[in-house]
Amino acid sequence: xKISIMKPGLxxxxxxxxxxxxxxxxxxxxxxxxQLSHRLANKAVGNDDDLATIEFTYAGASFxxxxxxxxxxxxxxxxxxYNEELMPAEKPxxxxxxxxxxxxxxxxxxxxxxxxxxxxxxxxxxGSKSTYLTAGxxxxxxxxxxxxxxxxxxxxxxxxxxxxKDQLIKNELIFPNWRISRESLLPHNRQTxxxxxxxxxxxxxxxxxxxxxxxxxxxxxxxxxxxxxxVGKPLMRKVKRELLSTAVTPGIxxxxxxxxxxxxxxxxxxxxxxxxxAHIAAVDLPLCAQLKxxxxxxxxxxxxxxxxxxxxxREHDLxxxxxxxxxxxxx
Amino acid sequence: xxxxxxxxxxxxxxxxxxxSEQSLTIEFGTVINENLLSLITGFNQLLFKKxxxxxxxxxxxxxxxxxxxxxxxxxxxxxxxxTCYDKVSNYLKKLGSAKRxxxxxxxxNVIIPVCYGGIYGPDIAxxxxxxxxxxxxxxxxxxxxxxxxxxxxFVPGFAYMGGMDRVLxxxxxxxxxxxxxxxxxxxxxxxxxIYPIETPGGWQIIGRTPLKLFDVNRSQxxxxxxxxxVTFKPIKVEEFNDYAV
Numbered sequence: 001x002k003i004s005i006m007k008p009g010l011x012x013x014x015x016x017x018x019x020x021x022x023x024x025x026x027x028x029x030x031x032x033x034x035q036l037s038h039r040l041a042n043k044a045v046g047n048d049d050d051l052a053t054i055e056f057t058y059a060g061a062s063f064x065x066x067x068x069x070x071x072x073x074x075x076x077x078x079x080x081x082y083n084e085e086l087m088p089a090e091k092p093x094x095x096x097x098x099x100x101x102x103x104x105x106x107x108x109x110x111x112x113x114x115x116x117x118x119x120x121x122x123x124x125x126x127g128s129k130s131t132y133l134t135a136g137x138x139x140x141x142x143x144x145x146x147x148x149x150x151x152x153x154x155x156x157x158x159x160x161x162x163x164x165k166d167q168l169i170k171n172e173l174i175f176p177n178w179r180i181s182r183e184s185l186l187p188h189n190r191q192t193x194x195x196x197x198x199x200x201x202x203x204x205x206x207x208x209x210x211x212x213x214x215x216x217x218x219x220x221x222x223x224x225x226x227x228x229x230x231v232g233k234p235l236m237r238k239v240k241r242e243l244l245s246t247a248v249t250p251g252i253x254x255x256x257x258x259x260x261x262x263x264x265x266x267x268x269x270x271x272x273x274x275x276x277x278a279h280i281a282a283v284d285l286p287l288c289a290q291l292k293x294x295x296x297x298x299x300x301x302x303x304x305x306x307x308x309x310x311x312x313x314r315e316h317d318l319x320x321x322x323x324x325x326x327x328x329x330x331x
Numbered sequence: 332x333x334x335x336x337x338x339x340x341x342x343x344x345x346x347x348x349x350x351s352e353q354s355l356t357i358e359f360g361t362v363i364n365e366n367l368l369s370l371i372t373g374f375n376q377l378l379f380k381k382x383x384x385x386x387x388x389x390x391x392x393x394x395x396x397x398x399x400x401x402x403x404x405x406x407x408x409x410x411x412x413x414t415c416y417d418k419v420s421n422y423l424k425k426l427g428s429a430k431r432x433x434x435x436x437x438x439x440n441v442i443i444p445v446c447y448g449g450i451y452g453p454d455i456a457x458x459x460x461x462x463x464x465x466x467x468x469x470x471x472x473x474x475x476x477x478x479x480x481x482x483x484x485f486v487p488g489f490a491y492m493g494g495m496d497r498v499l500x501x502x503x504x505x506x507x508x509x510x511x512x513x514x515x516x517x518x519x520x521x522x523x524x525i526y527p528i529e530t531p532g533g534w535q536i537i538g539r540t541p542l543k544l545f546d547v548n549r550s551q552x553x554x555x556x557x558x559x560x561v562t563f564k565p566i567k568v569e570e571f572n573d574y575a576v
Contacts, residue, residue: 020387020388020399021387022388022552023388023390024388024389024391024556024557025483025487025545025551025552025553025556026483026484026486026487026489026553027487027552028487126547126552134486134528134530135486135487135528136528196349198350199348199350199356244361244363244392244393244394245392245393245482245491246356246358246392246393246394246395246397247350247354247390247392247395247397248350249351249353249399251351252350252351269484269485269486270390270484271390271482271485279350279351281352282351304349304414304416305414307352308352308402308414308415308416311352311402312402312403312406312415315402315403
């Protein structure tokens with residue numbers, strides 16, 4: 001199965017669940033910004049969650065099926081359109097060779113993930129297929145996708161993917177009648193992000209901690225795969241001493257010297273020296289990946305134990321989805 | 332001879348805090364020094380000799396070691412504790428009560444050839460002028476020092492090193508260069524460092540090494556690791572060019 005990129009759009013890169021083995025050598029995690037959408041796109045074609053998808057940024061990209069292909073997409077940056085018809089998300093989609101698929105704007109978010117049955121084939125670099133643009137490695141030749149790039153699936157189709165493909169071909173369908181409900185995994189209120197207070201919380205004065213947990217913040221234009229700058233009431237420090245550089249990870253909210261908040265994202269550095277006020281609960285981090293400049297957000301506090309419980313529940317729900325899909329195709 | 336210490340002791344009261352759902356940090360102290368570095372390096376090596384199920388990786392820094400784990404594996408493991416965070420913390424505390432075996436800590440010794448000055452070290456004159464010494468003295472002082480890698484951070488393979496003679500201290504450039512090549516050896520304040528990849532930067536560049544500080548094709552991509560001892564060896568342009576071939 002192969003596609004060729006006709007228009008790459010603003011920024012399209014190959015990503016997986018990230019690169020964890022080399023953090024001590026300052027190699028960032030990278031990987032899909034919205035890991036939930038990445039995983040659901042993979043699940044919808046019968047893949048394991050860690051196979052590579054294409055991360056598209058906003059709309060504008062288009063591609064052509066060079067062979068028959070079994071694809072699925074998820075996310076909030078764009079809708080897939082084929083033959084002037086909107087294609088449903090979180091469902092397997094079968095396109096015949098020569099089909100042309102376009103991404104049109106979805107006003108909700110930023111990033112959309114495209115999975116292929118068997119996963120996109122790019123070399124493994126340090127245990128991951130994720131693109132890290134700053135150092136130019138991973139993904140397709142360490143760079144963003146360009147017009148003319150051809151990408152194909154890496155692995156042989158597993159039983160589930162093959163089952164989905166056979167069902168769609170036999171019934172001459174583009175997609176089946178089932179879909180994964182992504183909405184049921186997302187909180188009702190997407191503007192409020194749950195946070196766990198961080199180690200340096202007492203470095204900030206009480207009024208600032210209260211404003212952090214009650215006031216709204218807007219996503220600034222200086223926002224990318226490394227992190228999001230927020231605009232809002234600056235936080236004041238009670239403790240003035242410097243933090244010696246120590247490990248950080250995506251989701252952490254750092255406070256800069258001028259009191260501004262920065263949410264670290266997938267491509268963030270592995271260590272940082274700014275005090276940290278909180279970290280975004282892992283289950284809400286995918287929502288961050290869909291934030292656009294200007295979007296308004298608020299933070300609400302949960303405990304470290306609650307955050308861990310939510311994480312484990314989410315993983316349990318995601319495992320159930322995989323089981324449910326497998327059961328449709330494997331007896 | 333003094334009684335052998337444990338990793339976590341009254342001399343180094345440790346603090347553990349959660350960093351995310353998949354990581355926690357052990358803080359061994361709050362100041363930079365070589366004893367702490369050797370303690371963290373030793374404990375990190377011990378952790379990988381005796382890993383717990385679900386250990387993903389660990390990141391040493393100046394005063395901390397951050398341990399990454401897979402909560403799904405931890406939650407079903409036999410480790411004692413209610414939450415994953417507790418289970419991992421308890422395991423690490425138990426590990427930290429072991430006696431320190433300093434003799435077994437592995438220390439890398441790395442010699443880095445550097446072609447100083449000229450086209451490879453355009454800012455050597457600035458460093459000399461700032462400190463009232465000659466360019467040759469800059470080379471002699473820089474290449475006769477013994478340096479210690481405290482941690483790797485900032486960009487892949489970048490080593491935060493201690494040990495530079497303060498005679499060479501030079502402020503960063505007011506306006507950073509838009510491109511500093513990989514291998515550039517620079518000075519910023521009282522620190523010296525080597526750029527592993529081409530990035531923008533404000534350091535005063537005094538030379539360049541032909542060695543690859545970071546190479547994705549090596550099993551250990553970063554040439555330097557936390558705890559390594561580093562020395563610089565001056566080389567001529569011809570030797571530099573021979574490396575490149």
